[in-house]
Amino acid sequence: GAVVSQHPSWVICKSGTSVKIECRSLDFQATTMFWYRQFPKQSLMLMATSNEGSKATYEQGVEKDKFLINHASLTLSTLTVTSAHPEDSSFYICSARGSVQETQYFGPGTRLLVL
């Protein structure tokens, strides 16, 4: 149990376009979802935390107008990278946690390359 999926797994886009990444909890209800960013050879950095039906809480230094997060249901959260630029190229990972779970479960990640 506790499976989290992400789509797409890879995306290549031109500079200036917007990219939407979906994160789904497949077999549990995710009351809280998290979005992380990981650069090569580095650790995971938390970008934002979202609770179902409420606005996301962004970490310091993360532009909320740049990285739009929607947690519309207990099984789906989306991250939209607006007007993407090459410096937004990274590995984006979501995770989810249910109300009765002690830990978070992670999606397989989305590799974004902005040309």
Next chain:
Amino acid sequence: GIQVEQSPPDLILQEGANSTLRCNFSDSVNNLQWFHQNPWGQLINLFYIPSGTKQNGRLSATTVATERYSLLYISSSQTTDSGVYFCAAYTGGGNKLTFGTGTQLKVEL
């Protein structure tokens, strides 16, 4: 904020060898977890271990919260153990995971 440091940063093992990975944290934490990130980037939960010792097959973990460290033991390593091992701790209100710096492990034949 809390600092989570891991050692060693890189480790190369021959298949069948044993190893110990260490995680030090700078402040009290609510609990601690170990993850394995495979070469494709997927994070796999290994242990949720706020204190004490747990074992799962060839892996075991020990957390000594009062001394602010945790250890991950890998015995009889296999090539499939390759990847990055992260420890992570919940801090503050217990909702945010702060990840350690990671240990890159390569197991060779």
